[in-house]
Amino acid sequence: MTVVPAVKRRKLSPPESSDPDSSASTLVGQSSAQDDFFNRAAGWNLEQDYEQRPRKQKKKEKESTRLPIKTAEGRIEQVQVPEVVPEDDDSWLGSEKESIEEPAPVQEETKVPIRQQILEAQEELARIASLVNEDPEEHAGAFRTLAQIAASPNFTIKKLGLATQLAVYKDVIPGYRIRPIAEIDQTEKVSKDVRRLRAFEQSLISSYQAYIKDLAKCAKARLGGVSEAALNVKQLAIACTCALLIAVPHFNFRGELLKILVGKLSTNKIDADFIKCRETMEILFRMDEDGTSSLDAVGLITRMMKARNYQIDESVLNTFLHLRLLSEFSSKASPNRVDKAPTDHDYGGKKPKFKKEFRTKKQRKIMKERKVVEKEFKEADATVSHEQRDRMQGETLKLVFVTYLRILNAGLPHLMGAVLQGLANYAHLINQDLFGILLEALKGLMSDAEALLTADENEQPEEEGSSESNRDSTRESLLCISTAFALLEGQDVARSASSLNLDLTDFTAHLYNILHSFCINPDLELSHKSLRLPDPHAPSPAWPTTTAPTVNIQTTTVLMLRALTSILTSRSVPPVRLGAFTKKLFTSTLQLPEKSTLAMVSLLINVTKIHGRKIAALWNTEERKGDGVFDAMRGDMEGSNPFASTIWDGELLRLHYAPAVREGIRGIERVIGDVK
Structure with missing residues (x-):
């Protein structure tokens, strides 16, 4: 038997009725249903239904764990923590509520007392500083946190932040100078420790630079009519700068620190900050071993003096007497050149010939690479070669001599004593070119002092307050004479006799002529620091007691003995x-x-x-x-x-x-x- 497939049955839609009565009955049924819906909706109580809807309950108020505080008025209050109100779920009714409801009053935040802020800042600074000291590389981001705390508008918190950063940087700064990472080094694959060290160094450099900028801003702030707290911040900023320059003079941004100190030394106001900066410069000059820091500082000081037309205090010029090159440098110099000192390797005639060793191309390449490695090792060990130190000290000496000559040519009386004293101390470092120029300048100064002395003896005294009446011509001439003989003792007379005119007869004759006027000076043994009463019967005293003398290096008796000893x-x-x-x-x-x-x-x-x-x-x-x-x-x-x-x-x-x-x-x- 063959299988006959079943007949597929289809679902047929009911046939459309062509009877108009049936369609009309359908429309009537729909309209009656809508009427029933609206009739029932009119009786609904929407507000009651909304009220009975379930809502999220508010969380129970947390118990405050903060201790009560004592306000400035003496009352004990509990600090309330501001609560965060959650948003309602019916956000879809926002537009309607905004138009109907009134805006809720904004709750004011509770203001923390100043004393509490200071205590919290102290605790936070101490915690961060201890973390950085334990593992600086792990907490490299703490430097930025310290800077944020130090940026507080409260002067007390700012002082705490500056002092804490000073202590942290003094402990963390390495003993080498950090160089910027080259692009080639950034692309190279390095170990995890090296990458971690590089990240720490870059974070340290950026934070340290920001800290120095903050110090500069605080140190240069003008405090006209500002409170005493702002003045204390300025003094602390200068003290931090001085401490950093003494502790880490080898590190980056040394020039920025020097600019802060030189800017303070350029002022005419002699206060505690000025003395602090000057003493810091003197310590820096005495501690500098390689001569680089001294060269930078002397360069900034000389440029500052020139910009101010040398209207500075003479104690700033006397800082040059603390340079280490006075005892370490063995060559002679002038403003234009430095004569190399003879060494053990210098030969009287031609250099002896050495047998040249034959090396292959590979050996020469290896030797070249080895020299590069040795140079990098020297830089890493921060070793200072004698050649580099002599070169730095020679450049510093040229700047000092240029400054002295400019002041001599300008004839500034308030700096003449410091210049002559400096030239007497640097006499053994002056070459023949500069020796002749200085002798001519000293003869001119001595002639001016002699003319002034003659005018004082023959003519009537000048008006009070004039610059010439305040000048002590005897002291200036004595200092010129002692300086001239000190320069002569520093020269090799046997070699320079043929090329220089070493006739100092004018200085000797002038000293002989002022002996009588010297012995009747009542202030021979007194300096500007000595306490003495003015003569009540003198209408215009010849030696004013209110201001320091122009040349205040030593007493007049000491100057006379120095000059006489050199001659006799x-x-x-x-x-x-x-x-x-x-x-x-x-x-x-x-x-x-x-x-x-x-x-x-x-x-x-x-x-x-x-x-x-x-x-x-x-x-x-x-x-x-x-x-x-x-x-x-x-x-x-x-x-x-x-x-x-x-x-x-x-x-x-x-x-x-x-x-x-x-x-x-x-x-x-x-x-x-x-x-x-």
């Missing part, structure tokens, strides 16, 4: 010059105070021990040399005829009220008596 203790002094000075010194000593008299007698003892045979005739009236009389007021020493007189002043000094002076005069007579 030399072995090549002519007898006539020795006799003229000896006779005039004995006469001037009768007018000096006790201490100055004792110092002058000690100098005369040394002179008689060295040149006893040349001046012995002054103590013997029967062995007079030459005819005529002695002219003490004659300016020409050789023409004053000193050996026509005798040392009768010694008899008066033997009756001096000071026992030490009487004993000194007896010692001079014993030395002369032993001369045969």
Whole structure:
């Protein structure tokens, strides 16, 4: 039998009725259903249904765990934590509620007392600092947190933040200078430890730079009419800068720290911050081993002086006397060049020939790579070679000499003493080119001082408050003379005699002429730091007591002894010059105070021990040399005829009220008596 497939049945839609009555009945049924729905909806209570709908219940209020605090008024209150109100679920009714409901009042946040903020800041700073000290590389992001706390508008919190950052950076900063990472190094594959170290170094550099900018901003702030707290922040910023410069002078951004200090030194106000910056510069100069920090500092100071037309305090110029090159540098220099000092490797003639060793191309390549590695090792170890130090110190010395020469040419009286003192200290480092220029400048200064002294003696005194009346010409001329002889002692006279005119007769003659005016100065043993009362009967005192003298390096007696020692203790002094000075010194000593008299007698003892045979005739009236009389007021020493007189002043000094002076005069007579 064959299988017959089943017939597929189809679902047929009911046939449309063509009867209009049936369609009309359908429409009537639909309309009646809608009418029933609207009739029932009119009786619904929508507000009651909405009220009975379930809602999310608010969470129970958490118990406050904060301790009560005591307010500034003395009341004890509990600090309330502001609550966060959750949003309602019926957000779809937002537009309707905004139009109907009134806006809810904004709850004010509870203000934390200042004392509580300070305590919390202290705890947070201490916690972060301890974490950084334990593992700096792990907590590299803590530097930025410290900076954020230090940016607080509260001055007390800002001071705490600056001081904490100072302590952290002093402990964390490595002993080497961090260089920027090159693009090649960034693409290279490195180990995890190296990548971690690099990330720490870059974070440290960026945070340290931001900290220095903050210090500079606080140090340069103008405090006209600002509270005392802001002034304390400025003082703390300068103190932090000084501490960083002394602790880590090798690290990055040293120039930015130096700019802060030099900016403070450029002011005319001498306060505690100014003295702090000046002492920091002096310490930096004494501690600098490689000369790089000193070169940067001297360069900034010289540029600042030039920009201000050298209207600065002379103590800033005296910081150059603390440079280590005064005792370490062995070459001679001028503003234009530095003469290399002879070393053990220098040869008188031609250099000896060394046998050249043959190396293959591969060996030369290996040697070249080895030199590069050794150079990197030296940089990593921060070793300073003698060549590099000498080069840095030579450049620093040239800047110092340029500054001294500019001040000498400008003729600034308030800096003349500091310049002359500096030139006397640097005399052994001056080459022949600069020596001749300095001698001419010193002769010009001495001539001006001599003209001023002559005008003071012959003419009426100038008006009060004038710059010339405040100048002490005797002190300036004495300092010029002592500086000139100090420069001469620092030169090799045997070599430079043929190329330089080493005639210092003008300096010697000027010193001889001012001996009488020197001995009647009442302030010989006083400096600008000495306490003394002004003369009530003097309408315009010659030595003002309200301001410091122009040249305030040493007392006048010390300057005179330095100049006389340089002239009279030399072995090549002519007898006539020795006799003229000896006779005039004995006469001037009768007018000096006790201490100055004792110092002058000690100098005369040394002179008689060295040149006893040349001046012995002054103590013997029967062995007079030459005819005529002695002219003490004659300016020409050789023409004053000193050996026509005798040392009768010694008899008066033997009756001096000071026992030490009487004993000194007896010692001079014993030395002369032993001369045969």
